[in-house]
Amino acid sequence: MTYCVAMKLDDGIVFLSDSRTNAGVDAVSTFRKMTLFERRNDRVIMMMTSGNLAISQAVKHYLINCKESIWNAENMFEVAELVGEAVRHVYKKDGAILEEFDIKFNVGILLGGQVNGEPMRLFMIYSAGNFIEATDENCFFQIGETKYGKPIIDRVVEPDTSLDEAAKCALISMASTLNSNISVGLPLDLLVYEVDTFKVEKFVHITEENQYFEMISQTWGQRLREVFSEIQNPIWKKHPKNIFEINESPDDNLESLESIKINPPDTWM
């Protein structure tokens, strides 16, 4: 599988991807999922892919070689349309034969960046080649194994979050995913684009030796356990006295328990 997340903030865009690809547990390998199209002072376009690797590589190949080029598109919407067309091109070429092999045509793409003359934009492109765009109300997109790492982003990221905080949040989200799902793996690619710069100057390829990511993974796990310990345990009391108590069952919740209870046909007791 894969986990990629992209966040569009007021100050720029954060892109983070893992590099685990697998087709069964005995065919696990490392493929980088991030691509950067950059022409300084003119356009910076980042793309991350999930799903079937053969499809996403074919899409990328088509994009690099097709005549209606990413380099000529007048704005990010046109770029998203080009990527959607590339997906449809691959679907027309490979969809039918994949279906004969019971392989789903499955690809997910996060596409973000800025073309000089308009604001930054971020899109999520589906297997059908159609797409949606991020807004201030929903400023991040995820593809692949998205759920483990979603709660922390939901709680922390808003459009006015700083780029450094957002990068930290993306890394924590990734650390939680790595910890719970072996189909997502190091190394990671982290790219931070600063609005209106039209060049990428913050990029890091994160391996097991990256001390910042190691610090984040360890500290987050440890602090989570500390916070967990600090929260008061439930107290089972018949007569609740403070806000931390839970009613004990034989009293207030007896009726409620009865509603889920099946008694034996012969009443032993």
Place this chain on the structure above:
Amino acid sequence: MTYCVAMKLDDGIVFLSDSRTNAGVDAVSTFRKMTLFERRNDRVIMMMTSGNLAISQAVKHYLINCKESIWNAENMFEVAELVGEAVRHVYKKDGAILEEFDIKFNVGILLGGQVNGEPMRLFMIYSAGNFIEATDENCFFQIGETKYGKPIIDRVVEPDTSLDEAAKCALISMASTLNSNISVGLPLDLLVYEVDTFKVEKFVHITEENQYFEMISQTWGQRLREVFSEIQNPIWKKHPKNIFEINESPDDNLESLESIKINPPDTWM
């Protein structure tokens, strides 16, 4: 959807379920997913179900009414076999017609408890009626929307975790799921069985008015944000000086960035 989690600890078993059922967003309703079979001093058997509601209700109906009764089973393994047989009975009755309507035969069941004469046991039963049993290495099972709430359980719960800590962890796991997925909803049913008691005395039906759950939800979100703020942001430096720094791209990571970069065919710069 649904989210249910069951944990088998040294001291007992914790069962927690939500009650949201939906068939499309305009058919959202509340159905409780926990069932308790209790004959005091003899056996306590808890069951939680996810998946197609018509299937899980049919399974429960069959279990209550079949001759090979849960009340006669000699041990929990036999109970699990009975539940698996109930699933297969419903599959034989409804599977073919459901397929005609393109409805997947989908049901997931968590079954736990204790029959006098043997230790507590916890099983997860699949749509095919087969099942697996929890062990000390894997002491919890989840069904339904399992991923949002898995990271905190992965980090906290071990067989020697106390029942109160485990119940708190289950509630935090549920709070994270509720926060990220609208297909899971209140009220909740929380049941705690204490080993070798052969009766259930700790049960609570948690509605929006439950102050302990409200405290947990709020405190957990707030403390997560605090811990997040306390972790140092990345510092982008050309020459890393301490463990918290990330290399800035034009320096050490330049080569790495080049490997994901597509340059324009005409070299503008």
